[in-house]
Amino acid sequence: MIATKKKAVSASLRIIIPMYATYGLFVLTIFLIFIPMKKTHMMDQKKEMIRELTNITWSLVSEYDQRVKTGELSLEAAQQNAIKTLRNLRYGPEGKDYFWIVDMQNQAVMHPYRPDFEGKDQTEFTDARGKHIFETFVNTVKMSGEGYVDYVWQWKDDPKKIVPKISFVKGFLPWDWVIGTGLYIEDIRQETAVTLQGFVKLFTGVLFIVILLSFYITWQAVKIEKKKSRAETARYLNEVRLEKLLELSRMTDASQKELTEFAVEEAIKLSQSCIGYLAFLNADETQLTLHTWSKQAMEQCGITDKPLVCPVEETGLWADVIRLKKPVITNDYDTSPNKKGYPPGHIKISRVMNIPIFDNGKIVALAGVGNKDEAYNESDLRQVQLMMDGMWNIIQKKQAEDDLRESEERYRLLAENAADSLWILQLSNFSLSYVSPSMERILGYTPKELLGLDMGQFMTPAALKKISATISEELKKDRRDGEDPNRHRVLELDQVRKDGSTIWTEVTARFLRDKDGKPDRVLGITREITQRKEMENRLQQAQKMEALGTLAGGIAHDFNNILSSVLGFTELAKLGNKVDEETKENLDQVLAAGIRARDLVRHILTFSRRADVQKQSIKITPLIKECLKFLRASVSTNIVIKHHFETTDSLLMADATQIHQVLMNLFTNAAYAMKQNGGILDVRLTAMKTLSAEICQAKELKPGPYLQLTVADTGCGIPEQVISKIFEPFFTTKGRVEGTGMGLSMAYGIIKDMGGAILVHSKLGKGTTFQVLLPEHSGAPLTGEVPVDFTLMTHYGRILLVDDEKPIVDWMQQVLSKLGYEVVSMSDSLAALKKFKQNPKGYDLVLTDMAMPQMNGLELSKQIMALRPDIPIILCTGFSEGLTAQRMKDHGIFEMIMKPMIAGELAQVVTKALGKKTKK
Numbered sequence: 001m002i003a004t005k006k007k008a009v010s011a012s013l014r015i016i017i018p019m020y021a022t023y024g025l026f027v028l029t030i031f032l033i034f035i036p037m038k039k040t041h042m043m044d045q046k047k048e049m050i051r052e053l054t055n056i057t058w059s060l061v062s063e064y065d066q067r068v069k070t071g072e073l074s075l076e077a078a079q080q081n082a083i084k085t086l087r088n089l090r091y092g093p094e095g096k097d098y099f100w101i102v103d104m105q106n107q108a109v110m111h112p113y114r115p116d117f118e119g120k121d122q123t124e125f126t127d128a129r130g131k132h133i134f135e136t137f138v139n140t141v142k143m144s145g146e147g148y149v150d151y152v153w154q155w156k157d158d159p160k161k162i163v164p165k166i167s168f169v170k171g172f173l174p175w176d177w178v179i180g181t182g183l184y185i186e187d188i189r190q191e192t193a194v195t196l197q198g199f200v201k202l203f204t205g206v207l208f209i210v211i212l213l214s215f216y217i218t219w220q221a222v223k224i225e226k227k228k229s230r231a232e233t234a235r236y237l238n239e240v241r242l243e244k245l246l247e248l249s250r251m252t253d254a255s256q257k258e259l260t261e262f263a264v265e266e267a268i269k270l271s272q273s274c275i276g277y278l279a280f281l282n283a284d285e286t287q288l289t290l291h292t293w294s295k296q297a298m299e300q301c302g303i304t305d306k307p308l309v310c311p312v313e314e315t316g317l318w319a320d321v322i323r324l325k326k327p328v329i330t331n332d333y334d335t336s337p338n339k340k341g342y343p344p345g346h347i348k349i350s351r352v353m354n355i356p357i358f359d360n361g362k363i364v365a366l367a368g369v370g371n372k373d374e375a376y377n378e379s380d381l382r383q384v385q386l387m388m389d390g391m392w393n394i395i396q397k398k399q400a401e402d403d404l405r406e407s408e409e410r411y412r413l414l415a416e417n418a419a420d421s422l423w424i425l426q427l428s429n430f431s432l433s434y435v436s437p438s439m440e441r442i443l444g445y446t447p448k449e450l451l452g453l454d455m456g457q458f459m460t461p462a463a464l465k466k467i468s469a470t471i472s473e474e475l476k477k478d479r480r481d482g483e484d485p486n487r488h489r490v491l492e493l494d495q496v497r498k499d500g501s502t503i504w505t506e507v508t509a510r511f512l513r514d515k516d517g518k519p520d521r522v523l524g525i526t527r528e529i530t531q532r533k534e535m536e537n538r539l540q541q542a543q544k545m546e547a548l549g550t551l552a553g554g555i556a557h558d559f560n561n562i563l564s565s566v567l568g569f570t571e572l573a574k575l576g577n578k579v580d581e582e583t584k585e586n587l588d589q590v591l592a593a594g595i596r597a598r599d600l601v602r603h604i605l606t607f608s609r610r611a612d613v614q615k616q617s618i619k620i621t622p623l624i625k626e627c628l629k630f631l632r633a634s635v636s637t638n639i640v641i642k643h644h645f646e647t648t649d650s651l652l653m654a655d656a657t658q659i660h661q662v663l664m665n666l667f668t669n670a671a672y673a674m675k676q677n678g679g680i681l682d683v684r685l686t687a688m689k690t691l692s693a694e695i696c697q698a699k700e701l702k703p704g705p706y707l708q709l710t711v712a713d714t715g716c717g718i719p720e721q722v723i724s725k726i727f728e729p730f731f732t733t734k735g736r737v738e739g740t741g742m743g744l745s746m747a748y749g750i751i752k753d754m755g756g757a758i759l760v761h762s763k764l765g766k767g768t769t770f771q772v773l774l775p776e777h778s779g780a781p782l783t784g785e786v787p788v789d790f791t792l793m794t795h796y797g798r799i800l801l802v803d804d805e806k807p808i809v810d811w812m813q814q815v816l817s818k819l820g821y822e823v824v825s826m827s828d829s830l831a832a833l834k835k836f837k838q839n840p841k842g843y844d845l846v847l848t849d850m851a852m853p854q855m856n857g858l859e860l861s862k863q864i865m866a867l868r869p870d871i872p873i874i875l876c877t878g879f880s881e882g883l884t885a886q887r888m889k890d891h892g893i894f895e896m897i898m899k900p901m902i903a904g905e906l907a908q909v910v911t912k913a914l915g916k917k918t919k920k
Helices: 002-069 075-088 132-145 185-224 228-249 256-271 294-299 317-324 378-416 439-443 447-451 463-480 528-573 581-607 619-633 654-674 743-753 804-818 828-837 857-867 885-890 902-915
Strands: 099-101 108-110 146-155 158-172 179-184 273-280 287-293 309-313 328-329 350-361 362-370 422-428 431-435 489-496 504-511 519-528 616-619 639-645 651-654 679-688 708-715 759-761 769-773 798-802 824-826 845-849 874-879 895-898
Touching: 002 075, 002 099, 002 146, 002 185, 002 828, 075 099, 075 108, 099 132, 108 228, 132 146, 132 179, 146 179, 158 185, 158 328, 179 185, 228 256, 228 378, 256 273, 256 287, 256 362, 256 378, 294 350, 317 328, 317 350, 317 362, 362 378, 378 431, 422 439, 422 528, 431 447, 439 504, 439 519, 463 489, 463 519, 463 804, 504 528, 528 581, 528 804, 528 902, 616 654, 619 639, 619 651, 619 654, 619 679, 619 708, 651 654, 651 769, 654 679, 654 708, 654 743, 654 769, 743 759, 798 804, 804 824, 804 885, 804 902, 824 828, 828 845, 828 857, 845 857, 845 902, 857 874, 895 902
Parallel strands: 639 679, 798 824, 798 845, 845 874, 874 895
Antiparallel strands: 099 108, 099 179, 146 158, 158 179, 273 287, 273 362, 287 309, 328 350, 350 362, 422 431, 422 519, 489 504, 504 519, 616 651, 679 708, 708 769, 759 769
């Protein structure tokens, strides 16, 4: 018995002494190596932290400086905002660590805990050791731009306590600032002390356990002498496993592959094996994918084409784990009935232990070790099982953390970078509880500012009323059965930005609900649509203009018929034998006014797109004078109009109406620019025989002669950021009732269509100059004059005249009769066709109106041509829209004459059609 006790004591001592020695060595290692290293590492981390924090505040100040450069803030406002922001920033264990600012002249700009320093020169200020710390800060920035400074300073907000401190300073040179923050050595000491206390508690607890274990081992030594080796090994392996699991848990930056390789290698050591593996099982448990082989197994394996995926149904021993759903130990591989062997070159297996890894009751992976010198036992199974389960838990935890981190990062990136803004409104107090950062781009407020504002500060009264009404309406709907709980509403709201300007937003919102399904919040997405609303308003204005043009075209068409009668009967009155000279002159005035009215109607028809653009050889100088005369009557007397024409006979191939539009747009824009303070409108016209090389903007022009029209004003000028947009449709700087944004775009299109160019030069406060380059035409001008002696010619022929307007029929019949023609007049197209059918050969010419009830002029012409293809037909119309040459040819039209016409024009076209029947 005594011998047994001695042996037991000796055995227990062999266990206890190494255990205490290991414990002491571990304690010494912690206190002599780990704690000092921890302190050094913590110091480095803290220094890096204050450097990063200083850089962040430096970037914040830089952002304010950028806003100064863009003109959004003044320098003083930006500096005050920066000081205010930095003054309120706190961090650290107690939230008392702070930032401070001095300038390059050693003057304190901001110090949260020493406001008495602010605005004062601190060149002579020294710390308790006599160090000129403010001067040192500035010198460090001057020499290196940034750096660390050691000194002693008051403990945070306690001026009575002076302790060592390290600060990091960085210069912000645009403002001559030095920005800094610091860390207290005492903070690091306190944190180190907390760590030390933790270890002391841990070692005290472990020591207490070791002591109890020592007594227990001594007391039980007699009973467990025979099992000593196994127990010692198990204990050692437990410690190693725990240590390795702890080490595994600290591998936060390791990949999944690194974690599994570490676990497999440690499982091999714990089980005293030679090889090991880890394989993943797919969701339906039909395939195993080899993920990790131990290093020794890879070195010994001679298989060149190693399979990575193995079907479970074709797999032998190691798949028994899946089929049985429990670990399987095979201590004699050669005699095992379930083995299926392995391919040539595979490492020889003598023993193997396969273990399943479960996740929520389902096998997700298999782990195995093999070729232990002795038989595997339950202890080996337990060690490997715990190691693998611990490994899998760490992997799952790390994966969950990575997924959460990625999810948070995706949400953060989405919330911060989306053009639209997300927000949550609490229905209980009608206040915002969350706003995404992108709202600052929309309203100008930061999310923090918005959360502290009443909604009335960034919503117009109308928008607030609409929101309240919509929420009330939706809450009523929510009480009805069958309503979709996930429905949403879209509203257009006018909101107020931080700078006071009003913008339009589109808000899409839906209810968020509590656990009982009742709405308690509103989730919304806000999108700025100011530009879209402006485009809609401009489109509406353009539609109004189009409708006005259509109306004007209709009125002009009817007016043509009236003018036809006025012009016709005026000329008939002139042809009377009893007209004295005075009456004739008066009639000439009526006729001239009527012709001007006709030209005006044609301008209206062209503007309303109801008449084709007709380019003719015209003189531009009379048009310029006419437009300037009209402008002079409509602008104030403080605008002086000058013009100088170096050429007066130059010609253009253009439509007079379009040139009139270009001129009036340029002139009225120039007058608008000078309406406040007056000025000079200078219009010049010159001829250019060759294209000047200085006009680099007009390189697209072909070489040749051009007319250069210069329109210069001394008005307000055009901003540089706007000048590139002035020719865009709907772009205007005028108010909603002053302009449509179509004038310059129309002028640009007309000039480009003529093969010309328009250039602009402007300076704010100095004025604007437009240069229009138009190709000069070398032909003869179109005079439009009608021979005055047409009545001296003798004509004959029988004409069928058709028009639904009785006055027009009357004057045309009288004019044609005076010219010698026999005229059969009709005011009904169907009756005229019937008349013609009775005697197709009895007429030499058909003169018909275009727009008539029942049957229009084209259809009448087609019917007549079917009866007699050789008869000439003249079509009279107030507008030529859609009347192409081919279409008129298809309907047998010989010639077309535009209403209202004068007698000379009517005589010319009829004479042309019946030329062979005309005698001198």
